[in-house]
Amino acid sequence: MLPHPVYNFSAGPAVLPDAVLRTAQNEMLDYNGTGFPVMSMSHRSDVFMSILHHADQDLRTLLDIPRNYKILFMQGGASSQFNMVVMNFANGFRRVDSVVTGNWSSVAHKQMGKLSDVEIHLAADGKAYNYLDLPPANTWDTSRHSAFVHFASNETVNGLQYGTLPEPGADMPPLVCDMSSDILSRRINVRNFGVIYAGAQKNIGPAGATVVIIREDLLERCCKRVPDVWNYQAHVGRQGMHNTPATYPIYIAGLVFRWLLAQGGVAQMETVNALKAAKLYAAIDSSGGFYINNIRPDARSKMNVVFSTPSPELDHCFVQKAGNAGLKMLQGYQSVGGMRASLYNAMPLQGVETLIGFMHDFQRRYG
C-alpha cells in the first residue's frame, strides 16, 4: 500500500472510476450470473449483444444523440479514423477542409492525404497564434462543396479546447470532429456534427475501443471499394458486428456510461470539470509567473492543463517530486516537455486540490 491516495493525471490511457473497476473485478469470472466471463463471450451471444445495446442506448442518453445518428464501437483508435473519414466520405469530392490547431489535428492533416487523391485543404492553422489560441470557426476557409471539414475539439498535447464548439455555417460542409479527449466532458449539440469520433482511452474507457457517431445520410457516400473492415456502411449494416469488436473494452465503456448517468450525466460533469479547471488555472495564474500557461483564457482546455516552471530542470524535478507524493503521470507530451495535468471525468476534485496544494509547496521550496 502507498502512504497516500494516488492520483493519475495521465493523458490516456487515463484514470477510470474506481466504482467501474470494482464492478469489473466482481464480474471478471461470472457476468451477471451467466457463468461466463465477459471476455470469453461470443460477440454474437445474446448477453454480449445486450451489453452492446445498453452501451449504445446509454451513450445516446448521455449525449442526447438523435435517432438519425448511428453509433459504432470500432477498433484502431482515433488515428484510424483520420483515413477512414476520407475513404468513406470524400468519395466523389475534390476537397476536404482541415483545421490544424495543434499536434493531433496536424497529424490528422498529414495522414488524411494518404491513400487518396482528394485535396486536403488547410482551412485554418493555429500556427498564426503560435498554437496559443484557436482560429474561430467564422475565419475558417471552408467551402460547402468540400466533402467535410475536419477539426479537433480539444488538443490533448497543446492544452487547447474550443470553449464554444463551432456551429455549421453557410459555407461549411459537414463538421467532422475528433472529440477523443473531451467527449462526455460537457454538453454538446450532436445535430451540429456530421461525424464525431473518439478513441476511448480518455473519457470513455480502456484503449482498444473507438466510438464513431455518424449522421445517417452521410453513410450513403460510403463506397464499395473501401474494404469492409474500414467501411462504416458495412459496420452499420451488420449492427456493429462486421467483425469481432473489442468486446471487453466495450463492456468497460458501458460501465463508464452507467457510472456517468448515476453521477448526474454530462451536465453534472460539465459543472465539475469547469470547477476543476478553474481552480487549477487560478493556481497557475496566481503564482506570480512561477507556473506558466500562455494560452488565451477562452482557448484553454478544461481537460488537459499544460504548464511549466521557469526551467526544464525544475519541470523535471516537479514531475519527480509530484510522483513521489502520489500525483502521477504529470509529465508533458514527449515532444513538448513541461507538465500536463489531465482532468478527465474520472479525476475527482480532491485530486486537483491535492495537486494545487503540492504546487504551492513546491513553489515555496524552489520558487
Added chain:
Amino acid sequence: MLPHPVYNFSAGPAVLPDAVLRTAQNEMLDYNGTGFPVMSMSHRSDVFMSILHHADQDLRTLLDIPRNYKILFMQGGASSQFNMVVMNFANGFRRVDSVVTGNWSSVAHKQMGKLSDVEIHLAADGKAYNYLDLPPANTWDTSRHSAFVHFASNETVNGLQYGTLPEPGADMPPLVCDMSSDILSRRINVRNFGVIYAGAQKNIGPAGATVVIIREDLLERCCKRVPDVWNYQAHVGRQGMHNTPATYPIYIAGLVFRWLLAQGGVAQMETVNALKAAKLYAAIDSSGGFYINNIRPDARSKMNVVFSTPSPELDHCFVQKAGNAGLKMLQGYQSVGGMRASLYNAMPLQGVETLIGFMHDFQRRYG
C-alpha cells in the same frame, strides 16, 4: 451458481484459462503494487512498456520466433490484416496469390482486392473438394514473382486445418498465413513464413488485440503512401507505440503466454489438443452415422470440430439441451448451421469428455 461446471465451446471470443482471469481479477485495481490499474496506465509508462516487452519475449519463446522477425500487437482483428498485407507488401508487384479453403480465406480473397490494383490470383480453391478437404501446397498455382501467397492454416467455420503446414517451395513467394484460430495450439516453424497474423480472441486472449509476426526484410516493402496507422514499418519504427495500442487486451495476452509457459509450452498444448480432438472425432465416427463429419481425416481441424445430426431440428435440440447441461455455445456458424465445438488451449480435456458423455446420452434418447 449453476449446478455443474460450465464449458464454453465458443469459436471466439473464446474460453480463457481460469488462472488468467483470477490474476486479472486480483490485479484489477493495483497492478503489482504500483497503485495503478493496468487499464489506466499510459501506454508509454515504464510499467506498461515492461508488460509489452514480456509479452513479446514470452511469445518469442513459445513459438521459437527468430530474431529477424518483429512482433506487433495491433488492433482491428484479422480482418484488418487482409488489406494491410496487400497495402504494405504488394507495392511494386503485379500479383498476390491467394488460397481459398473455406469461409475466412474466401472473405480475405474478396477483401484483398479492394483499394489496390494488384491482381488477387486464386492459386487454389477448396471448392474442388466441396470444402471437405484442403488443396495440398504442392498443387497451389503460385509464382515466385507474386508479392506473397496468402492462406489460412485453420478454417474456423468449416472445421478444416492443414495438419502439416505448407513449406515454402521453389515457385512460392513468401507465405502469409492467417493463423487466428490455431496459433499457439501446436509447434510451427516460423522460419517458413513471411508473415503470420492472428486475431487474439481464440487462442491468445481477448478480442481487440491482433498479433502480427513479420520477417524483417519484408518491412522494406512498406510504402510511405500507406497511412501510418496501417503501416507496419511505422509501427515497428516506434516499438509498437505508433498510436495507443489496446493495452488491456495485450496485458491479458501476456498472462495467457505466461500460463502457456507454465503448462509446458506449445509442445504440451499440441499433445493435449491432439488427444482432445482424437476423442471427439472418435465419438463422431463411432456413432453409426448419427453424428456426421465428412471432412477427410487429415484435414480435420483439431481446434474447431464441426458435426451435425440427421436433421436441423435435431441439431437445434442438441444445442439447446447441451446448453442446459452446461455445454455452451455449441451452435455452428450462422451460415453453416449444425454444431461446432471449439477446443482451444484453454478448453480442458474434462470439457471434451463431458461433451462426449452428453453426445452418447443424446443419441440414446433421440437416435
